[in-house]
Amino acid sequence: AQMGASVVLIEGHKMGGDCLNYGCIPSKALIASAKHAHAGVENPQFGVEQVRPAVDFAAAKDHVRHVVDTIAPVDSQDRFEGLGCTVIRDNARFISETEVQAGQTIVTARRFVVATGSGPFVPPIEGLDSVTVHTNETIFDLRERPDHLLVIGGGPIGMELAQAHRRLGCDVTVIEGAKAMGKDDPELSAVVLDRVRAEGVTVVEGTQADRVSGADGSVTVHTANGDFIGSHLLVAVGRSVNVDGLDLEKANVSYDRKGLKVDDNLRSVSNKRVYAAGDVAGGLQFTHVAGYHGGQLVRALMFGLPAKARTDHIPWATYTDPELAQVGLTEAQARKKHGSKLSVVRSEYADNDRANTEGRTTGLIKVMVVGGRPVGASIVGHLAGELIGIWAMAIANNLKMTAISNTVLPYPTYMELNKRAAGAYFSPKLFDSALVKKVVGLVQRWIP
Numbered sequence: 001a002q003m004g005a006s007v008v009l010i011e012g013h014k015m016g017g018d019c020l021n022y023g024c025i026p027s028k029a030l031i032a033s034a035k036h037a038h039a040g041v042e043n044p045q046f047g048v049e050q051v052r053p054a055v056d057f058a059a060a061k062d063h064v065r066h067v068v069d070t071i072a073p074v075d076s077q078d079r080f081e082g083l084g085c086t087v088i089r090d091n092a093r094f095i096s097e098t099e100v101q102a103g104q105t106i107v108t109a110r111r112f113v114v115a116t117g118s119g120p121f122v123p124p125i126e127g128l129d130s131v132t133v134h135t136n137e138t139i140f141d142l143r144e145r146p147d148h149l150l151v152i153g154g155g156p157i158g159m160e161l162a163q164a165h166r167r168l169g170c171d172v173t174v175i176e177g178a179k180a181m182g183k184d185d186p187e188l189s190a191v192v193l194d195r196v197r198a199e200g201v202t203v204v205e206g207t208q209a210d211r212v213s214g215a216d217g218s219v220t221v222h223t224a225n226g227d228f229i230g231s232h233l234l235v236a237v238g239r240s241v242n243v244d245g246l247d248l249e250k251a252n253v254s255y256d257r258k259g260l261k262v263d264d265n266l267r268s269v270s271n272k273r274v275y276a277a278g279d280v281a282g283g284l285q286f287t288h289v290a291g292y293h294g295g296q297l298v299r300a301l302m303f304g305l306p307a308k309a310r311t312d313h314i315p316w317a318t319y320t321d322p323e324l325a326q327v328g329l330t331e332a333q334a335r336k337k338h339g340s341k342l343s344v345v346r347s348e349y350a351d352n353d354r355a356n357t358e359g360r361t362t363g364l365i366k367v368m369v370v371g372g373r374p375v376g377a378s379i380v381g382h383l384a385g386e387l388i389g390i391w392a393m394a395i396a397n398n399l400k401m402t403a404i405s406n407t408v409l410p411y412p413t414y415m416e417l418n419k420r421a422a423g424a425y426f427s428p429k430l431f432d433s434a435l436v437k438k439v440v441g442l443v444q445r446w447i448p
């Protein structure tokens with residue numbers, strides 16, 4: 001709209017979508033409350049008396065609500081109308097290849113972007129309908145503190161919320177069918193899991209939830225490895241894309257359970273007028289990916305330029321404490337793809353001076369390097385979600401490791417961990433090389 005195109009935005013529920021209302025923002029706000037609750041007991045070495053603070057769970061939820069309300073104007077109908085969009089607040093459905101209906105309004109358009117996101121997938125587990133099942137859509141509104149929260153699913157939603165609830169005073173059990181945080185490098189996930197378990201969260205892996213029984217207040221999850229009893233149940237076993245009710249068939253738009261079937265340019269393979277963005281586009285499900293898709297589609301729709309959506313440079317971070325972040329290939333993926341051409345360099349938080357001053361010495365960075373360029377980076381530790389940024393920039397722009405090693409950074413900062421990892425790539429070449437030693441020896445003899 002700001003570039004002069006005629007744009008209609010149709011939103012059937014809350015402006016701001018999942019991220020603002022039920023996802024990133026409420027979860028990170030709750031995690032922030034949990035961090036404050038935990039700060040008083042995590043580090044006895046600072047000379048500050050350790051006092052377990054009293055937690056007012058409902059007030060923590062007030063904080064969550066306040067943060068959502070503070071950010072909401074950015075995504076509001078008023079703002080978008082101010083930018084020049086026509087905003088319709090109703091559910092949209094296709095009625096033909098060129099028309100969408102929302103309420104009584106029929107919109108005819110040359111191009112459509114489907115950005116309907118995803119909702120919590122609630123699996124068909126026997127007995128689930130006999131108890132109150134919380135998902136990310138309800139858990140942030142729960143004002144009473146669960147005595148014992150059972151979480152089915154140890155992915156990012158399950159693990160972020162498990163740790164936050166534990167720190168806010170709940171007993172927490174996570175029941176994970178395969179491997180918790182299984183999409184990340186297992187060496188780094190283990191660091192998070194060790195910490196979360198040390199804080200008192202029970203994480204049971206390799207254990208599918210087979211059946212649920214009980215009533216509100218006492219819920220039992222039955223598994224092949226025993227029964228787990230809690231007061232509240234959160235289901236976080238992945239997402240299902242929002243395609244129901246869109247009548248995509250009427251627009252000849254093909255889709256499956258992962259989302260719309262699109263080509264590399266996010267364009268429907270069956271109706272060239274239709275594009276997809278965000279969770280419903282069938283790939284990685286993150287807000288920054290949805291934003292990246294949006295940018296690519298501006299290129300395509302406004303300027304007719306190719307808008308190939310890359311995935312190799314997309315980072316992600318899980319906001320447990322310590323945080324876990326990834327961009328590009330993991331070590332295992334890089335080994336498979338690049339074999340003996342791969343070098344993996346590491347730097348440890350324990351060797352970082354700032355981390356030592358702050359007692360944040362648990363963690364490490366691994367960088368996967370091929371031909372002098374990073375192809376992946378994995379970080380676990382304090383501020384990992386911030387530190388991954390420089391590797392995302394390097395991979396997005398095809399930078400060499402020298403771009404990182406040549407950068408002068410303020411001392412003492414966590415960012416030096418990244419520079420140290422880059423240094424670790426060059427150290428053997430400089431310090432273990434007979435040739436370098438010989439050249440230095442000769443030069444030392446010649447120069448005055």
Ligand SMILES: Cc1cc2nc3c(=O)[nH]c(=O)nc-3n(C[C@H](O)[C@H](O)[C@H](O)COP(=O)(O)OP(=O)(O)OC[C@H]3O[C@@H](n4cnc5c(N)ncnc54)[C@H](O)[C@@H]3O)c2cc1C
Pocket residue numbers: 010011012013014015016017018019020022023024025027090091092093115116117118136157242245246277278279280285286287288289290319
């Ligand atoms: C608990 C949780 C924590 C998360 N934390 C993070 C995080 O820290 N970082 C991160 O990057 N990602 C995070 N995510 C993922 C992130 O929320 C999603 O990837 C992101 O919201 C996707 O954006 P989207 O625009 O594709 O969809 P959404 O944000 O879901 O927006 C889709 C919109 O479409 C509307 N809609 C759907 N169908 C229709 C229809 N037929 N007609 C009209 N409107 C319709 C919906 O009401 C919704 O407002 C988190 C998700 C959850 C659940």
Ligand SMILES: NC(=O)c1ccc[n+]([C@@H]2O[C@H](COP(=O)([O-])OP(=O)(O)OC[C@H]3O[C@@H](n4cnc5c(N)ncnc54)[C@H](O)[C@@H]3O)[C@@H](O)[C@H]2O)c1
Pocket residue numbers: 123152153154155156157158160175176177178179180181182207208209210236237238239284285286316317318319
């Ligand atoms: N920090 C972030 O960026 C962030 C945070 C939260 C969510 N998200 C996004 O939301 C998506 C969804 O998160 P999620 O955690 O719901 O999904 P997920 O798919 O990442 O993890 C779900 C977990 O549930 C397990 N599971 C599935 N069925 C089970 C069963 N019957 N019993 C026990 N375990 C079972 C799976 O093995 C998996 O480990 C993420 O993939 C991510 O894209 C991002």
